[in-house]
Amino acid sequence: MIKVYENVLTDAELDFINNTLTQCKWGYGFVSTDKNMPIWNFDKEAGEPIARLIHSKLNEYVLQDWHINGQTRCMDGARHTDNYNCTHSFVFFSQEWKFEYGGNLNLFPKNESPIIICPRKNIGVLFDSSIPHYAESVNYNFSLMRVSIGLKLNENRNM
Numbered sequence: 409m410i411k412v413y414e415n416v417l418t419d420a421e422l423d424f425i426n427n428t429l430t431q432c433k434w435g436y437g438f439v440s441t442d443k444n445m446p447i448w449n450f451d452k453e454a455g456e457p458i459a460r461l462i463h464s465k466l467n468e469y470v471l472q473d474w475h476i477n478g479q480t481r482c483m484d485g486a487r488h489t490d491n492y493n494c495t496h497s498f499v500f501f502s503q504e505w506k507f508e509y510g511g512n513l514n515l516f517p518k519n520e521s522p523i524i525i526c527p528r529k530n531i532g533v534l535f536d537s538s539i540p541h542y543a544e545s546v547n548y549n550f551s552l553m554r555v556s557i558g559l560k561l562n563e564n565r566n567m
Contacts, residue, residue: 442486448478510547511554
């Protein structure tokens with residue numbers, strides 16, 4: 409199950425997120441699964457209001473965890489799954505982005521062809537957390553940081 413959500417947030421909510429992400433709260437060296445493939449990560453506590461805002465649009469799920477990652481050129485993420493404490497993952501993109509920048513989200517559903525999603529402003533991708541996935545780095549010709557906000561979710565059984 410993979411679902412793309414368009415126009416998740418209002419312009420004011422996007423401004424809040426993008427302004428928050430300009431704070432000096434980034435650190436380098438976060439490792440998902442491969443210690444040889446570190447990436448940028450936004451401070452967990454400073455990112456909580458962002459995670460809770462995005463989660464507020466997904467009432468049918470319970471928020472378990474979150475992370476805000478950044479990648480620059482030559483910094484592919486490691487292929488991994490998120491199913492250690494959740495059933496679903498939601499990856500949100502808040503930035504203006506062009507295809508030529510790279511930074512695609514690559515999903516590898518079992519017994520299916522890979523699915524490649526180009527980041528776009530104000531979209532989210534919901535998928536089963538057992539699906540292997542990784543983020544591509546920014547193309548070498550661009551000195552940008554690709555930011556993704558990842559929520560770890562479980563279905564809300566009380567709905």
